[in-house]
Amino acid sequence: MxxxxxxxxxxxxxxxxxxxxxxxxxxxxxxxxxxxxxxxxxxxxxxxxxxxxxxxxxxxxxxxxxxxxxxxxxxxxxxxxxxxxxxxxxxxxxxxxVSPKEAQDKKRKYLFKIGSTSKVVQEIKIxxxxxxxxxxxxxxxxxxxxxxxxxxxxxxxxxxxxxxxxxxxxxKSGLFAFRADCYWKVGEHSNAMEALNYGYKKFSDVQLLKQKYFYLSELKLYKAAVETAKVYIDKAGKKEDDYLYLAQMLIQAKQTEDAIMILEEGKMIFPSNPTFGLMLTNVYLKKEMPHTGATILENTANIDQKYLKDSVEAFRQVKDYSHALYLNLHVVDQKDNIKQKIAMHLERGEFEQITGLKDAMMRNGMHDDENMIYVLAYSYYMVGDYENAEIYLQLINDNDLFQKATIIRKNIEKCKVNPRECV
The missing domain is CATH 1.25.40 (Serine Threonine Protein Phosphatase 5, Tetratricopeptide repeat)
Incomplete structure (x- = not known):
């Protein structure tokens, strides 16, 4: 403009x-x-x-x-x-x-005659x-x-x-958006809203509605913001960002069920956008429905593989280890794959399964990860393979882990002297 x-x-x-x-x-x-x-x-x-x-x-x-x-x-x-x-x-x-005739008259440049003390009366023409x-x-x-x-x-x-x-x-409708922006920036929020309302009434430009529900959201007037956003979506057509923003406002307004409804609708309309699934997962986790959240996250991982690792973790958190291990088979990054396996076997006390992963750990360069080395040494200790436990305990230099390793060494010595104490 x-x-x-x-x-x-x-x-x-x-x-x-x-x-x-x-x-x-x-x-x-x-x-x-x-x-x-x-x-x-x-x-x-x-x-x-x-x-x-x-x-x-x-x-x-x-x-x-x-x-x-x-x-x-x-x-x-x-x-x-x-x-x-x-x-x-x-x-x-x-x-x-100045009329065209007067403009051509080169001599009439002044309002006063040269050499005269009397004023020349000039008629002002309109x-x-x-x-x-x-x-x-x-x-x-x-x-x-x-x-x-x-x-x-x-x-x-x-x-x-x-x-x-x-x-x-x-x-132009944009001038009312501009006017509202100026008012908003100086803290005159009511004038900003009035400008948007007037502009929308005059031009029916839905972008003014969008600006309005942004402002209402910033003022934490979520109910009014949600109502305006719904009108905007209805008139402007269904767009991904608008659905996501509306869902976020509903979550902030603690209207969880409405947020779920909007996200579910958005998920169906925009099936290739993983953000709807991620937001739904978080909503269900806050509702203390972790298994539902994990299931939705698995569906999201089917859309975008980068969320597969998170999906495995979600099922591990709800202790659905069999399904978590099944999903883990599809985790491409081998370090992440092995770490997740070890975490699940550790939680279940399956120490032989962990020692069985030793070669895979070494092949994938995990000998530099002292946390994993400690878990491997601890697993050897738990299955009674003290010799291998000692080998891997010697690789630990981290102060906190070294103290834990010292305790294991003492226990190993006790076990060697009196095996009954380690039964």
Whole structure:
């Protein structure tokens, strides 16, 4: 929107650029500057503007400051843009209508006769077309000023300038989203909501509803946010992100059953998106329904294999070891595969199964993992293979594990002296 307005402003000032200087063969630096801005040659445009005689009584100051403001805006010099747009507005307000006949009369330049002490009475003419064009220019300048204030994070001034831009500040739904954003950033939440409501009533743009339910969510007004979000989804069509955001709001509002319903619906509509399954899993875990959560996570792993490891862990947590071991067969990363097996065998006291994994552990470079080495040594100890237990205990250097290894060594010595103590 701002680019279009800037272009219109440049075209408007271009329309009057062929002045008397051009007729005399003089270079019209402002006209060249406008062309350079339009072509994106901003350095050249600035150089041309620097050549403009700002003290000339014939200078069109409104046009000059408009170009300077536009150039500053294009080059992200927003403070200069604000300064020049304000000057352009002031100069545009000062413009006086001059008829074509009067404009051709080179001698009528002043309101006072030279060499006379008496004032010349000059009738101020009002031309409706001239006034209408003046107002259009002023309103477009205010629209540009609003954007520049926004870039400077002067949001209150941005809204004030937008309000003065006439239809330029009200002729698109996005301008009400922009206005609401400014109000929101200065903490005027009710004004932000009012802007969105007015904009939606005028344009029926569902994006304004989306912005509204975001704001309501930030204010923790979850009930109102959910109601608005449902209206938005109904009108805008079903989109993954909207379903997920709505479900998250319902969870935050502790409306768990509604959240489950939305996630289940989203899961059916968007079967290739694993996020619905992950969120459902977390909801069921919070509801202390871990087996249901594990089952959903398994289904999610069928969509995306990277969640298979988590699925194994979920079934291990609910002590469904047989199914966890079945899923573990499909875990591709061998280190993860072996660690999960060891964890399940350890929980079940299946120490011989752990010692049977020794070769697989070594093949996959787990001899550097002292936690796994300790578990292997402990398993050898538990099955009575003290010799292998000693071999792997000697590989431990970690302080905490070393202390545990020392206790095992003492127990091994006792067992060797009196095997009955280890039965």
């Amino acid at each position: 701002i680019k279009k307005i800037l272009l219109v402003l440049m075209l408007m000032v271009c329309a009057n650029s062929a002045d008397e200087n051009t007729k005399k063969g003089e270079v019209d630096h402002m006209a060249i500057a406008i062309a350079m801005v339009y072509d994106g040659k901003y350095d050249t445009a600035k150089s041309e503007l620097d050549l403009v005689d700002i003290n000339s009584p014939e200078l069109d100051r409104a046009k000059y400051y408009t170009i300077k403001g536009t150039l500053a805006s294009k080059t992200n010099q927003h403070e200069q843009a604000v300064e020049n747009f304000i000057k352009a507005i002031d100069e545009t307000k000062k413009l006086v209508y 031309d409706p077309e001239f006034e209408r064009n003046r107002q259009i220019k002023i309103e477009r300048l205010y629209a540009n000023l609003s954007q520049s204030y926004y870039k400077l994070k002067e949001y209150k001034k941005s809204v004030e300038a937008l309000d003065l831009s006439g239809e330029n500040g009200r002729n």
